[in-house]
Amino acid sequence: MKMNTKPVLIIIVTAAAVVAGCNRNDQPPTSDQTIQQQANTAEDSAAKTRDEFLASMDKQMTELDAKIDKLAAKSADATGDAKVRADQAMADLKSQRDALRKQYDKLKLSSQDAWENTKAAFQSAWNSLEKDYDDTAAKLSSN
Numbered sequence: 001m002k003m004n005t006k007p008v009l010i011i012i013v014t015a016a017a018v019v020a021g022c023n024r025n026d027q028p029p030t031s032d033q034t035i036q037q038q039a040n041t042a043e044d045s046a047a048k049t050r051d052e053f054l055a056s057m058d059k060q061m062t063e064l065d066a067k068i069d070k071l072a073a074k075s076a077d078a079t080g081d082a083k084v085r086a087d088q089a090m091a092d093l094k095s096q097r098d099a100l101r102k103q104y105d106k107l108k109l110s111s112q113d114a115w116e117n118t119k120a121a122f123q124s125a126w127n128s129l130e131k132d133y134d135d136t137a138a139k140l141s142s143n
Contacts, residue, residue: 050115054108061104068093068133075140089136096132100125
């Protein structure tokens with residue numbers, strides 16, 4: 001018996017093509033795919049860091065608001081010139097706090113590209129408010 005090899009070869013080649021096609025998804029990513037995956041990972045990491053920073057600042061701003069309110073309650077008992085100075089100092093602090101809130105709102109809405117610059121401006125305003133709070137608290141407690 002003579003076997004026709006042509007049909008057998010066709011079946012083998014077809015099977016090989018099917019197997020190769022099935023394994024196509026198992027190939028390692030190209031360099032473009034790897035770069036895109038790394039970029040996505042970096043964006044996810046930046047977003048997580050951004051969210052963590054904003055959550056931390058939310059908490060710190062709430063705490064500072066409470067400290068300012070407590071200081072305002074203490075200064076409410078002042079009289080005469082001390083009351084005038086305390087009222088002015090508290091008005092200045094509250095105005096600065098309102099400006100910081102606006103800066104914070106800008107920060108929350110900033111694009112990824114503007115994030116670092118906006119964050120730096122916010123942190124500068126935050127540091128200034130903290131220092132002014134400490135100075136005001138020291139002045140009011142000495143009166």
